């Protein structure tokens with residue numbers, strides 16, 4: 001093994017330099033399937049390699065084959081941020097190498113997780129007293145929520161909107177429940193007038209993947225409450241906006257739901273992965289997940305977080321959230337969210353003002369869906385992205401292809417959004 005302190009210095013220099021230069025790299029790599037594998041040896045090395053040699057390969061083989069999510073003009077899907085606090089935290093997490101499966105397996109990690117989830121719940125305006133814990137992704141969090149719902153009502157149907165993320169249907173499938181999509185209204189919001197007779201759970205989305213529409217949560221909550229049906233809220237993207245009081249409307253009614261997931265790894269400046277899940281019914285999660293083998297006997301009066309989700313081994317993700325919340329401060333996080341919303345509104349105003357272009361859906365957060373009326377918008381987005389200057393993805397709404405510009409990286413500036421618009425305009429054939 002080479003000298004750890006020297007390697008750490010190399011790694012920190014590499015990380016800082018990467019963040020400084022990433023804005024000059026092509027956002028999407030110019031590679032075809034198999035290109036990277038062809039550059040890698042078929043066998044693992046017999047003899048140890050030095051960190052310096054591996055860093056050199058990182059620069060020549062891996063980085064040129066990466067899509068740069070930390071690029072300030074990454075506007076595809078839901079853009080996110082590998083923030084400085086998050087990067088520092090990941091180093092500390094691996095250094096500590098804590099497995100936060102039970103309280104005894106790492107008491108302070110369990111208590112930090114419960115504490116930062118309480119902090120974040122308060123910042124988001126969630127009800128006091130809900131149990132919060134961290135899962136890797138919203139996909140897993142929704143599996144956990146639907147498994148809990150199934151404990152109360154086995155064998156029923158999960159309803160989610162036509163615009164729900166596909167992870168909802170996948171979660172239903174994984175827990176052995178049928179899934180039925182519900183039609184949306186003109187604003188891409190789930191209709192609330194469907195029959196609930198055979199329902200085990202309803203999943204409402206706050207910030208759908210396509211347009212960031214917000215389902216009528218309070219109305220759905222009233223119906224679910226009356227029918228005794230579990231209501232899970234997928235606020236993976238937009239939930240983070242609720243740290244700003246003026247955007248807290250998006251979680252209206254969530255206090256009457258049974259569970260809610262928000263992804264700090266989407267729009268709360270936390271690197272992959274960190275998904276926060278709260279429930280007002282922790283006892284149902286416990287009943288669903290608490291299997292206690294002899295070798296992991298519970299500690300009395302302690303919370304064992306393995307009893308609230310599918311995984312036994314659990315990373316110390318709370319440390320990452322702790323650093324993000326402390327090093328930005330709530331004010332810093334609010335300022336970033338507000339800036340992203342401002343930039344999205346500004347971008348939408350440019351689209352509105354430009355002949356031939358149109359905004360195609362409401363854009364209350366940091367994502368704008370738009371299209372050129374005459375162009376092939378898939379081709380247009382591909383051409384713009386092929387410049388290397390930005391990355392935008394497309395989706396289909398009511399049979400039409402539309403481009404999505406999703407702002408979510410802490411390093412994105414107005415100049416980046418302006419440049420994206422110039423490149424898009426220049427990409428119209």
Ligand code: PLP
Nearest residue numbers: 137138139165167208209234236
């Ligand atoms: N829910 C919504 C609304 C999403 O947009 C996404 C992903 O983009 C997910 C859930 C899945 O998130 P994850 O990748 O954390 O599983």
